[in-house]
Each structure stands twice: as structure tokens, then as C-alpha cells.
Amino acid sequence: MGSHNESVPTLRWGVIGTGLISSWFTKDITASRKNPRATHIIQAIGSSSLSKGNAFVSQHLPTLDPAPTVYSDYQSVYNDPAVDIVYIGTPHALHKQHCLDAIAAGKHILCEKAFTLNATEAREVLAAAAEKNVFIMEAMWLRFRPLVTSLRKVLYEEKLIGDVRRVFCDFGLDMNISSLPDSSRLKDPAMGAGSLLDIGVYALTWGLLTLESPESIPSEKPRIIATQTLRNGIDVASSFILTYSATGRQGILTSTVEVRTPVTFLRIEGTEGYILVEGVGASAPRSYTVYPKINPAAETVEGKKYEFEVEGSGFYFEADAVAENIARDEKENEVMPHGETLRVLEILDEIRRQGGARFPQEG
Template identity: 55%
Template sequence: MAAELPTVRWGIIATGLISSWFVKDLMVERTDKRANHIIKAVGSSSQQKGTEFVQKHLSAASPIPVIYGSYEEVYNDPNVDVVYIGTPHAFHKQNCLDAIKHGKHVLCEKAFTINSAEAREVFEAAKEKGVFVMEAMWTRFFPLTRKLLTLLHSEKVIGDVRRVFCDFAMDQKIASLGPESRLKNPALGAGSLLDIGIYSLTWALLCLDTGLGEQAEKPKIAAMQTLIDEIDTTSSALLLYPGRQGVVTCSTLVKGRSPFCRIEGSEGSIEIEGFTSCPQAFTIHKGDNDTKKYEFEKPGMGFFWEADAVALDITAGKTQDNIMPWSETVRVLEIMDEIRRQGGAKFPQDAA
């Protein structure tokens, strides 16, 4: 059966924490896999960093990927079909454009770019080149997420959705970080909103509306942010739809709790447990003694589900994914642009 699955060859751009999670997940043996993934190349800012990354996270890979001391060499490697970009937000636009120029397909970490204008520029380049590009919003591809949305919107298990509350809070010890940290430097896209608030916003959008991108309703936005040293440490936003609303919050100053999301409907409610980016279970409440809990097994962290989707799309000759199309990436960034406009967080790239 495995031989019949599509196979894609990956090039990894950057060797930080998120890239380590991604490659380890591609190595996981699992029964539900829908594609074969081969890591052919790793590109880092130096040969030494790349070597250390491979020794630590890919020593069991067969064959061992080629290690490059630059990203450009990955883009030029003819044995690489698709690149995974795990650099800080501020570099995503240029990394994507460079990969696209070389005809590579792209899976780029969230937030896809600093703002919606940058995203449009990337997608225009991808359209001209005819390559596949997707934002790596892995949470949308979890079986838990897909099952929840079916119960919520198709089966209307809690009736009509009226309110959604979602929070993502992590104490990132911001005060102790140096000015060049990606969590502290505005030029690198620092702040709570792009780093973790995007997850709170994503859950609210998915639960309040069945449409994606251009087919989705446009909510009114009311937002506030707390700024320390020019970056947003706390962001809060109201999404106002006719007859329903979402309350979206995030913070890098305190640690949040689970359940992280509550969905309230005309006939009950749902609570989602785990981390906002990595859900573990949800419980449907339809009365004092009427509850049902859904739990989901996952052998690794869960990055492989989005990787499978990329492989299937590329094999099918698609340039966009149905779950995370280009217009949905732009929509989320437009909302975050508006939250920052009202809240006050600015990046140097906004003036470009």
C-alpha cells in the first residue's frame, strides 16, 4: 500500500525549533499516512548549524539529507520538490519569492507574511510561476479540527453558533530577552498577535463562519493591544457578525489554561482542550448530564497532516489547498492588519 502513495522530496529552510518539530513529524511511522515524505536537503545560515540540526533530528533518516550552508543551495537542488520555510515571520516573503523563482513548491510557516500586502505579492509570483504555495497553519488539518467543524456546521450539534471565546497565552519571559530576539524585535515581526494570536483568531473564524477566503463573511473588528517596547504583548479583538460574535485574545505575559476555546450555540456548547495550536480533545455539552467527549490519537505532534495535504495537492497538479487557500491566508492577515491598526502595533514593513 505504501508504494502506491505519492512521494514528495522536501528541502528544509532554517534549523530552528519549528523546523525541528516539522522534520521529526515527517519521520514518524503512522498507519494513517497518505503520502511518503523524503527530506532531501537542509539549508541553514551556516554549514555547522545545518550539520548539528541533522545530527540531532535526522540521524535516523535514510538517506541522510544533504546539508547546505545557505538557503539558495536548497532552492537550486534539483532533487527537492517542495521547500518548508521555518524562518521568522519577517523573512517569509523573501524566502517564498526566492523559492518560487527557482520553481519550487512552498509550505511556509504562519504567520505567512508580516501583512496582507506581502502575502498578495507572494501569491502573485506563485500564480505567474504556476507552483503550489500554502501557509503552514497545521491546526486546520488536524482530524480533531475537521471532525469538530463537521459536527458544528453540517450536523449543527449545538444548533446555531452564537458566541466563540478563544485564548492563547504563553509566558514567553519577554522582559528577559535581548532586543534582537524574534520575540522582541519589531523588524522580525515580534508580538503576541502574529506569533500566537493567529491561532485564537483562526478558531473563531472557523467556528463562526463556514466560508473561507473570498466566500467568507467580513466581520466588524473592535480591537485593543498592550504595547511594551513597541511590540504587542497582549492583543484582544471582538469579531462582530450579524447575530453572533467572537472574542479573541492572546498574551505573551501569562500562561493560559485549558480548555482554551468555548463555542456557545442555541442548543449547547463545546469546549476544546489542549494547546490552542495543538488541540487534544473537545467536549459537547447539551445539558447538565448530557455531555460527549471526543479524543484523538496522534503519534507525533501533528505536522504530518498538513504535509500529507501538500503532497496530495502537488501530485494532483494543484497550486492551492482547499483547506488553506491563498484567499484565506490573505483574509486572516487583513484582519490582523486591522487589529494592529486599532491596537497600535506597527512593523517597519507596513510602510513598504
Template identity: 50%
Template sequence: MAANTPIVRWGIVATGKISGWFVEDLMLSDWPGKSANHIIECIGSSSLDKCERFAQEYVTQKPKPTLYGSYQEVYGDKEVDCVYIGTPHSFHKQNCLDAIKARKNVLCEKPFTMNSAEAEEVFAAAKAKGVFVMEAVWTRFFPAVKTLQKMLHEEQKIGRIIRMYCDFGLDIDIANLPESSRYKDPALGAGSLLDIGIYSLTWGLLTLAGNVGDKAEDPEVASTQTLSDGVDTSSSVVLKYPSTGRQGICTSTTDFNSGGDSFARIEGSKGYIVVHGTTAASPQRFDFYPKDSDAKVEHFKFEKPGRGFFWEADAVAHDLKAGRLENETMPWAETLRMMMIMDGVRKRSGARFPVDDCRFLEK
């Protein structure tokens, strides 16, 4: 790698499942297109014991990171360039605000916050302090997704884009989980929409809009949700782009494992594309079926060691090196668009979180 390759020294906040996946990926020595180096500088957890077990399981680098029994010590660590936040949704706002207050750059797991009002608060704080913040929508950084977007929107591979659908379904035995589970407790943001429906919606936005953030059109939205104890177990969202008439159906459920092989289909005037992967979060390949049935089906495959979190981490490294506050693939306005769409879906069905205040209802 070139001598001026950026390096990020990460401070990891929380030692749950997703933090483990993120750290494990950054411990790999190489990945396709690797363009930055990553060091786990420190890890913070609610308990030092937990932190030690986490480091033992996931961190292979030398020297070992500093381990803390609190998140605050991560924000205060002068060696940290960027804080990675892997707590449940409901803590994202406060974790981001605490990190920003300490003038730390932030990569925060999806969903960025519980609602759009919280997201606005975090971005205002980041702007005031002049620090970088990004929602960790890792899928958008996969080479498979970048290639697909170029094909759809620049090369017009499927011609005029007409429709898409995307589904993400998991079979989670919610009834038998403890009341404190983030899948069950509305105070922790429980429900399929914010957990996995956000990926189906991400596919809707990235295949139909052709742009992101302020440069993209807002879709019209219709939706319905099935609620159990106030928590959505299934969500179906229809998007329609007023200027082009493009439509998308984006679904999620925690009641059925839609697993299988393909999760999305994008249809156009010259053919259609089917996207494959174990889930909508992690695309592995896609196939193009030309309208002319005599033409050959084209297969597009992508190498992916590990899970694929390193690509978003590389993007952050380049943003920090360039002194940017936002990432161009996942800018603040795109996070706000997603949060507003999900606010609207929950408002229509009556799914409320305790943090939804008058700002949520008024918007």
C-alpha cells in the same frame, strides 16, 4: 499504503525550533490517517555546522539529506518537490519569493508574512510561476478540527452557533531576551498577535464562518492591544459575522501562561463545546455539553503521536500530486483574510513594523 501514495521530497529552510518539530514529525513511521510519504531531501541553514547539528538531532531517515550552508542551495536543488520555510516572520516574504523564482512549491510557516501587502506579493509571484503555496496553519488539518467543523457546520450539533472565545497565552520573559530576539524586535514581527493570536483568530474563523477563502463571509472586527516598546504583549479581538450575528472573542498574550487544559468554547442554541489541549495550536480533544442538563456530556478524543505536523504535510502531498496551486483547507484568500484582520488590529493600536509601508496604511 497504496502503490500510488504520493511522496514529497522536502527542502527545509532554517534550522530553528519549528523546523525541528516539523522534521521530527515527518520521521515518524505512522500516524492516524497517514496518506503520503515524506523524505527530507535537503536542509539549508545560515551555517553548515548548525545544519549538521540539526540533521543529527532530528533526521533518522536513510539516506541522510544533503546539507547546505545556505537557503539558496535548497531552492536550487533539483530533487526538491517542496520547500518548507521555518524562518522568523519577517523573512517569509523573501524566502517564498526566492523559492518561487526557482519554481519551487512552498509550505511557509505562519504568519505567512508581516502584512497583507507582502502576502499579495507572494501569491502574485506563485500565480505567475504556477507553483503551489500554502501557509502552514497545521492546526486546521488536525482530525479533531475537521471533526469539530463537520459537527458544527454540517451536523449542527450545537444548533444555531451563537458565540465563541479562544485564548492563547504564553509567559515569555521578553525583558530579559536579547534585542535580536524575534519576540522583541519589531523588525522580526515581534508581538503576541502574529505569533500566537493568529491561532485564536484561526479558531474564531473556523468555528464561526462555516467556510474558507472566497466562500466565507468577512467578519466585522473590533480590537485593542497593549503595547510595550511598540510590541503588543496582549491582544483582544472581537469578531462579528454580519449575516448571522455570530460573535467571537479571540485573545493572546505573551505576559501570562494560560496553559491549563481548555482554550476554546463554542456556544450554540443546543449546547456548547469546550476544546482541550496544551495550547490553541494543538487541540487534543473536545467535549459536547448538551443544553438539556439531563443528557450525557459527550467526549471526543483523538489519537496524536508526535506533534501533528504530518497532517498538513500529507495535504500538501495530495495537492502537489493533483497539480493544485492552493490547498482547499487553507487557500490563499483565507491567508489574506487573516493577514488583513491582523493588519487592522495593528493599525487600530499603532503597532507598526518597519516593513509596513504606504500600502499597509492605505488598505
């Protein structure tokens, strides 16, 4: 791994999958920024065909110079000696095998969430990465946003709303699943379809980030109470409660592919006030507002708003962190460590166990 700028690391990416998430990621990490922490080069694109790969570059990365090498398969990306790390942006059900193939070639990995279909698959992937001594991380970009760091400071250092008692978070998108072809990754259970792994993982992440203080992690496992609405084998809606017996805190968390959530998607209630978090969705928060304890006699309530300007979409926060980890020869990231990836998947597994959603691979 070389560097154009001696003060920041350079990372050369091979990208697997040419869907929407890969387009967002590649455009964001290569866009010009004021104070970049790393330099990112899209070295190679792997697609199911040359025409599809070339179309991806023409549409999403038309000004990159030099242009990335386009391969009509994934293995060529893994084998490319100029690639430092593979970004895996394929459907959930394919993550395990794509990770294992990239690991076998000795490549570092950033794999989109959900990391794998379940915790069993994740353990296999992480064990392979450890044996090959490569860096690997789940691409939960939400955890790397400055807003999240600020919010946790307000909650657990400054304690602006006292003791956190309850959290309500919803991530809903109106995806009109019935109109999609059966082959769509959003409709095919074999591809990990359903609201839970696609967007419910964000609601769960917000619950964990806001209900658990830094000193409590991971001393107490939350109890899970869950239900799901299934249509044609996939969950179109998932609702789950996290309860913490030691603190009494509760998180009421939901996801759906049938209704879009309003701009305010998260409410955190404490003994001395509450916080509302706003954004285009739970995956992309833009601001939060701290309010004092509700007074029924007050005609108006003034809150203090914290706004966060993001250059582009904000995928570069996680990409920069990965570049810094690899430059320090680290094999996992402290913000999204392997243990947390496993814990999240174990909770998702329990939600599906109670709710009834199953993937064909699980028997």
C-alpha cells in the same frame, strides 16, 4: 517527484531555517506511521552555517538514512534539483523574500504562518507563485487536524448545540520576553515579534472556523474591534472581537505572551448547549466535549467527549495534503486556499491598525 510506494505520493523537502518549528516539522513528517497518505524525504537543510545545519541534523534527525544534504546558505537548497518543495520555517519578516527566492528557482512552497508580515506582502508572493506556476500554501497545520473537521460537522451538520452564538478563544504563553536578548525574533519588531502573528493567529483561526458555517464563507466579512498592549513596540497582548451582523454571532479572541492559557482554551456557545475544546494550546487541540444547555437547577452536567489520538505532533496532516495536491498538479489547497491566507492577514492588519502595533518595514 517519484514514489517509493505506488499508492502514495513521495515528496522531497528542502528545509529553510533550523529553529524549533523546523525541528518539530521534520521529525513529525519523517516518523513512522500506521497508514501514511504520503512519503516525506528530507532532502536538504539550509542554514546560516554548516556547523549549525549539521547540529540540527544530529540533534533532530539522527536516524534518517540517507541523511539530508546540509547547505550553509538557502539559495543552494532552492537550486538543488533533488528538492521538490521548500519548507520555510524562518521568522515572519523573512518569509516574503525567502518565498520569492524559492519561487524564482521554480520550487513549490509550504510557508509557516503567519504567511507574511501583512496582506500586501502576501499578494506579492502569491502573484509571483502564480506567474511561475508553482504550488504554495501557508502552513496553518491546525486546519488539517481531524478534530477540526469533526468539530465543524458537530456544529454545522449535526447542530448538536443549536445555533452558534458566541465563541471565546485564548492562546496565551508565558514567554518571559523581557529576559530575551534584543536580537530574539520574539522581541525584535523587525522580525514580526509580538503575540498576534505568533499565536494570536490561532485564536483568530478558531474564531473563523467556529463562527462561520460552510455555506456562509466568505459571504459576510466580520467587523473587527481590537485593542493591544504594547511594550517596546511589540504587542504582549491582543484582544479582538469578531461580529457578524447577519447572524449576530460574536467571537471574543485573545492572545498573550505573559500568561499561559489553561488546558481548556476554547468555548463555543449555542442556543442548545456549549462545547469546550482542550489541548496543550490552541495550536494543538486534543479533545472537545459537548454539553447540553446550562440548567441552573441541575447538580451535575454530563457531556460527551470526543478524543483524537494523533501520531506524533500532527504536522503530517498538512504535509500529506500538500503531497496529494502536488501529485494532482494543483497549485493551491482547498483547506488553506490563497484567498483565506489573504483574508486572515487582512484581519490581522486591521487588528494592528486599531491596536497600534507596527513593523519597521511598514514605515
